[in-house]
Amino acid sequence: MDVKTVGVVGAGQMGNGIAHVFALAGYEVKLNDISAEALDRALGTIGKNLDRQVSREKITEAEKQAAMDRISTTTVLTDLGSSDLIIEAATERETVKTAIFEDLQPHLKPTTILTSNTSSISITRLASRTDRPEKFMGFHFMNPVPVMQLVELIRGIATDEETYHSLLKVVESLGKTAASAEDFPAFIVNRILMPMINEAVYTLYEGVGSVRSIDESMKLGANHPMGPLELADFIGLDTCLAIMNVLHEGLADTKYRPCPLLTKYVEAGWLGRKTHRGFYDYRGETPVPTR
Ligand SMILES: CC(=O)CC(=O)SCCNC(=O)CCNC(=O)[C@H](O)C(C)(C)COP(=O)(O)OP(=O)(O)OC[C@H]1O[C@@H](n2cnc3c(N)ncnc32)[C@H](O)[C@@H]1OP(=O)(O)O
Numbered sequence: 138m139d140v141k142t143v144g145v146v147g148a149g150q151m152g153n154g155i156a157h158v159f160a161l162a163g164y165e166v167k168l169n170d171i172s173a174e175a176l177d178r179a180l181g182t183i184g185k186n187l188d189r190q191v192s193r194e195k196i197t198e199a200e201k202q203a204a205m206d207r208i209s210t211t212t213v214l215t216d217l218g219s220s221d222l223i224i225e226a227a228t229e230r231e232t233v234k235t236a237i238f239e240d241l242q243p244h245l246k247p248t249t250i251l252t253s254n255t256s257s258i259s260i261t262r263l264a265s266r267t268d269r270p271e272k273f274m275g276f277h278f279m280n281p282v283p284v285m286q287l288v289e290l291i292r293g294i295a296t297d298e299e300t301y302h303s304l305l306k307v308v309e310s311l312g313k314t315a316a317s318a319e320d321f322p323a324f325i326v327n328r329i330l331m332p333m334i335n336e337a338v339y340t341l342y343e344g345v346g347s348v349r350s351i352d353e354s355m356k357l358g359a360n361h362p363m364g365p366l367e368l369a370d371f372i373g374l375d376t377c378l379a380i381m382n383v384l385h386e387g388l389a390d391t392k393y394r395p396c397p398l399l400t401k402y403v404e405a406g407w408l409g410r411k412t413h414r415g416f417y418d419y420r421g422e423t424p425v426p427t428r
């Protein structure tokens with residue numbers, strides 16, 4: 138299947154990054170969200186991130202303009218029906234994702250490939266709720282999408298080889314690198330990364346260190362580009378908690394128990410950068426630790 142048009146569902150931090158890289162690579166992109174404000178914000182963010190690439194001479198002003206012109210937005214999900222490839226990047230909740238695929242599928246071409254950017258949820262189970270499990274895959278981009286090299290490709294039990302090879306070609310066309318992961322909870326990156334973040338929250342919860350000392354320790358002591366709590370805020374604490382819950386339930390092992398402090402931050406609506414407060418408070422000029 139030759140992919141030329143892409144429909145992206147969900148215009149949050151991942152959806153806008155995915156639209157950005159596809160438009161820059163020459164694909165026509167339709168970006169959908171339930172909220173018109175989210176779509177406006179996404180276009181603003183894409184413009185700013187493309188400007189950054191122009192100012193660092195990675196792309197020209199004309200390439201930026203051409204990329205912006207290839208992106209259209211809509212709050213009507215079914216407008217994405219004519220796309221060759223759908224990338225679902227809505228909130229990490231299985232019921233949300235299943236409803237999107239159910240609403241979309243009567244409007245799709247028989248050849249359309251369906252994918253989810255889920256961080257953790259079973260691809261086989263999501264696929265089984267659609268009319269085309271053989272054309273369904275996990276297509277897991279990393280945050281920030283314009284910068285990170287990796288894309289995880291996850292085949293469900295029924296995914297056919299043609300679909301897998303079509304997506305491999307797409308990843309190559311974006312200048313990124315694919316890694317194949319088997320369909321088990323949280324795949325490869327988050328199976329390893331998220332227990333580390335959860336452990337950092339336990340380290341804070343048990344008073345072993347403060348937010349700042351935990352992050353400094355991992356940046357200066359293990360050469361991580363961001364401390365684990367800073368990274369959790371960057372990913373979104375709701376997403377981190379959702380992934381830990383999938384690991385905990387899916388692997389039935391107490392070592393994946395989400396830290397109660399992580400749950401408390403999510404219950405407070407302190408979801409990290411996207412709500413301006415998480416392990417750090419981002420409302421002032423510089424981030425201030427909340428513990
Ligand atoms: C949860 C999941 O399911 C899976 C996941 O995604 S897990 C999260 C994975 N991501 C990570 O672990 C990110 C860890 N953090 C980092 O790698 C770095 O802190 C970072 C790349 C985000 C920023 O790096 P930095 O050195 O502090 O910032 P900065 O110097 O401004 O940026 C580095 C480069 O990225 C570019 N950049 C940063 N953000 C960008 C964006 N959103 N769009 C475009 N370019 C961007 C900058 O322009 C700069 O480019 P050059 O090298 O060409 O100059």
Ligand SMILES: NC(=O)C1=CN([C@@H]2O[C@H](COP(=O)(O)OP(=O)(O)OC[C@H]3O[C@@H](n4cnc5c(N)ncnc54)[C@H](OP(=O)(O)O)[C@@H]3O)[C@@H](O)[C@H]2O)C=CC1
Nearest residue numbers: 147149150151170171172175226227228229255256280372
């Ligand atoms: N954050 C990260 O680092 C990474 C996240 N992912 C995965 O990507 C997906 C998106 O995450 P992320 O971008 O961070 O989340 P965000 O919370 O930033 O964005 C999700 C967006 O989806 C919208 N949305 C919710 N329901 C629907 C719907 N039915 N139709 C269309 N849009 C909808 C939300 O709208 P509203 O806000 O109005 O509810 C919001 O704008 C998740 O599956 C996540 O696990 C994958 C890799 C990295």
